[in-house]
Amino acid sequence: MNIDEFPTYPPARFLPGTSVEIRDETTPRGRIRSALFDFDGTISLVRTGWQDVMVPMMVELLAEHTDESTESLERLVHNFVDRLTGKQTIFQMERLAEEIRRRGGKPLDPLAYKAIYNDRLMEVIASRREGLRDGSLTPQELTMPRTHELLDGLRERSVTLYLASGTDFVYVKEEAELLDVADYFDGGIYAALDRIEDFSKAMVIQQMFREHELNGAELVSFGDGYVEILNTKEVGGIAIGVASDEVGTVEVNEWKRNRLIQAGANLIVPGYQDLDALFAYLFDEPSDKKGA
Numbered sequence: 001m002n003i004d005e006f007p008t009y010p011p012a013r014f015l016p017g018t019s020v021e022i023r024d025e026t027t028p029r030g031r032i033r034s035a036l037f038d039f040d041g042t043i044s045l046v047r048t049g050w051q052d053v054m055v056p057m058m059v060e061l062l063a064e065h066t067d068e069s070t071e072s073l074e075r076l077v078h079n080f081v082d083r084l085t086g087k088q089t090i091f092q093m094e095r096l097a098e099e100i101r102r103r104g105g106k107p108l109d110p111l112a113y114k115a116i117y118n119d120r121l122m123e124v125i126a127s128r129r130e131g132l133r134d135g136s137l138t139p140q141e142l143t144m145p146r147t148h149e150l151l152d153g154l155r156e157r158s159v160t161l162y163l164a165s166g167t168d169f170v171y172v173k174e175e176a177e178l179l180d181v182a183d184y185f186d187g188g189i190y191a192a193l194d195r196i197e198d199f200s201k202a203m204v205i206q207q208m209f210r211e212h213e214l215n216g217a218e219l220v221s222f223g224d225g226y227v228e229i230l231n232t233k234e235v236g237g238i239a240i241g242v243a244s245d246e247v248g249t250v251e252v253n254e255w256k257r258n259r260l261i262q263a264g265a266n267l268i269v270p271g272y273q274d275l276d277a278l279f280a281y282l283f284d285e286p287s288d289k290k291g292a
């Protein structure tokens with residue numbers, strides 16, 4: 001199989017009356033002590049649309065060195081961007097440089113591409129960040145619906161929360177504060193630093209295991225990217241694939257869903273709208289606890 005091709009998976013079992021899809025019926029329940037969260041697309045909607053900035057930018061740069069059709073370049077770029085989502089942004093830029101080189105071009109330093117990307121993305125998202133700062137937008141409007149309830153519910157169940165993102169640390173920290181979620185992460189906030197080797201999601205997971213003497217069943221992760229699901233499965237953790245459309249609605253994004261399943265997600269959710277059922281499943285609690 002071509003590494004850039006993903007199969008399409010038929011639906012598995014859903015928790016009754018919900019959008020929570022159980023992909024692994026052997027998922028351990030009732031033992032979670034630590035949770036790892038991805039940020040963009042999993043909690044934050046501030047950077048929604050980042051792919052629509054990154055992909056066209058890369059297609060445009062590649063087109064200078066090849067006669068390939070825009071459509072085939074789009075497919076190529078979309079696939080490797082996707083596959084690297086969850087790693088630091090610089091890895092996507094390194095792959096771009098490699099693809100330019102492969103087509104006979106002389107690429108810039110990947111850091112230069114990252115700077116171009118950050119500038120273009122900032123143009124798109126500046127008004128959202130400003131809106132949060134001046135109060136014209138609320139944190140709820142720019143987070144996945146019911147995120148704060150999800151985080152509250154985990155803290156109430158004595159789960160230690162960690163945040164890890166491939167976006168630069170300064171942005172993650174600032175946006176987490178603007179969205180009123182920073183204080184939930186008693187385990188810490190981790191993100192891309194100047195030196196590539198100083199951060200990866202796998203490193204954060206290793207740290208979690210050291211700090212809490214965890215075993216796999218005690219770790220749950222929430223993410224909408226390939227890498228965090230893969231890293232979680234490598235240590236036997238429970239991976240919840242958030243196949244969000246990143247606009248805050250309740251539809252599952254099929255593209256993401258298939259990739260998250262391929263990475264090994266135990267569960268797929270389009271968002272957190274069925275939070276009570278999700279908690280009941282993960283913590284092995286009666287699902288009618290509020291008698292609603």
Ligand SMILES: [Mg+2]
Pocket residue numbers: 038039040041042223224225
């Ligand atoms: Mg993400």
